[in-house]
Amino acid sequence: MKILVLGSQGMLGRNLVNRLPGFAHASFPSLEVIAANHAQLDIAQGPNTSRFIAQTTPDIIVNCAAFTNVDACETHISDAFAVNATGAKHVALAGKETGVKIIHISTDYVFDGAKNQSYVETDHPNPISIYGKSKLSGEIAIQEVCEKYAILRTAWLYGQYKKNFVTTMLDLGKKNGSVSVVTDQIGSPTYTTDLSYAIWNVISKDLQGIYHVANTGTCSRYEWARKIFELTGNKVSVHPVKTRDYKRAATVPQNSSLNCSKYTTASGHTMRPWQEALGDYLGTTL
Numbered sequence: 144m145k146i147l148v149l150g151s152q153g154m155l156g157r158n159l160v161n162r163l164p165g166f167a168h169a170s171f172p173s174l175e176v177i178a179a180n181h182a183q184l185d186i187a188q189g190p191n192t193s194r195f196i197a198q199t200t201p202d203i204i205v206n207c208a209a210f211t212n213v214d215a216c217e218t219h220i221s222d223a224f225a226v227n228a229t230g231a232k233h234v235a236l237a238g239k240e241t242g243v244k245i246i247h248i249s250t251d252y253v254f255d256g257a258k259n260q261s262y263v264e265t266d267h268p269n270p271i272s273i274y275g276k277s278k279l280s281g282e283i284a285i286q287e288v289c290e291k292y293a294i295l296r297t298a299w300l301y302g303q304y305k306k307n308f309v310t311t312m313l314d315l316g317k318k319n320g321s322v323s324v325v326t327d328q329i330g331s332p333t334y335t336t337d338l339s340y341a342i343w344n345v346i347s348k349d350l351q352g353i354y355h356v357a358n359t360g361t362c363s364r365y366e367w368a369r370k371i372f373e374l375t376g377n378k379v380s381v382h383p384v385k386t387r388d389y390k391r392a393a394t395v396p397q398n399s400s401l402n403c404s405k406y407t408t409a410s411g412h413t414m415r416p417w418q419e420a421l422g423d424y425l426g427t428t429l
């Protein structure tokens with residue numbers, strides 16, 4: 144089996160490329176992973192995307208490529224749509240032409256955050272940011288074009304290969320001895336290593352459709368920050384603030400926590416609790 148990973152230099156893409164060979168088991172003894180970074184393939188370029196995919200002849204494409212800077216999307220609207228919407232469509236069309244299944248990575252930010260429970264796959268998306276709108280357009284393109292696809296919505300990613308909320312908290316805590324963090328954004332922190340395993344699980348079980356995949360449990364960003372300092376033993380004061388006190392370009396959902404029951408039932412795999420995954424990440428990498 145040949146798996147092509149797009150966006151292979153990103154936080155998730157790099158983790159996935161590194162982990163996939165280790166996940167292979169007896170059913171897939173000849174697993175081959177092809178990593179394509181932004182310089183090798185710009186998915187915003189339709190003909191190049193078709194040509195690249197036709198030449199590499201994958202069995203599965205995992206699309207981790209995206210314009211992910213949520214605030215920058217607000218001022219770079221056409222760039223955000225060129226990658227997250229049109230780029231996803233180019234991948235979908237190339238997949239259709241070659242009969243390849245697409246695993247497309249999407250986001251909790253397709254929801255508006257007004258629900259007071261975790262979101263399930265059948266909840267109506269209603270994005271409130273350019274990033275969320277562009278990612279939802281990508282999801283729609285995948286569904287309209289692809290015959291074989293899985294869309295995995297995930298959330299609040301952190302991992303070894305890029306600065307993220309966890310590293311930012313640690314850096315700010317070290318520098319200032321205190322951090323101010325919002326209490327009114329609720330979500331599902333997710334370790335890219337755990338998501339990489341789930342992606343493999345979706346591939347090996349041949350799951351189709353939309354799935355929410357995140358570490359189990361939910362918290363506010365404030366609770367997440369407190370747990371980071373508790374687990375690292377750093378004496379850092381964490382001050383609670385409200386989203387309205389923290390100016391940023393994008394409006395983000397208040398509650399974007401994901402209910403992953405559909406994935407758990409279909410795959411037979413339960414994502415571990417977010418606190419456990421965070422402890423693993425902090426213990427093994429920092």
Ligand SMILES: NC(=O)c1ccc[n+]([C@@H]2O[C@H](COP(=O)([O-])OP(=O)(O)OC[C@H]3O[C@@H](n4cnc5c(N)ncnc54)[C@H](OP(=O)(O)O)[C@@H]3O)[C@@H](O)[C@H]2O)c1
Nearest residue numbers: 150152153154155181185186208209211250297298299300
């Ligand atoms: N990070 C999160 O908290 C989060 C939460 C929910 C969902 N997600 C989703 O998870 C997926 C992976 O996110 P991530 O955190 O790993 O993002 P990331 O670190 O920003 O990686 C995205 C990768 O896509 C590449 N890329 C950008 N434009 C491209 C283009 N036109 N053609 C090909 N590659 C392009 C980037 O390359 P350059 O850097 O060279 O441009 C980068 O290597 C994305 O679909 C994202 O929407 C992320």
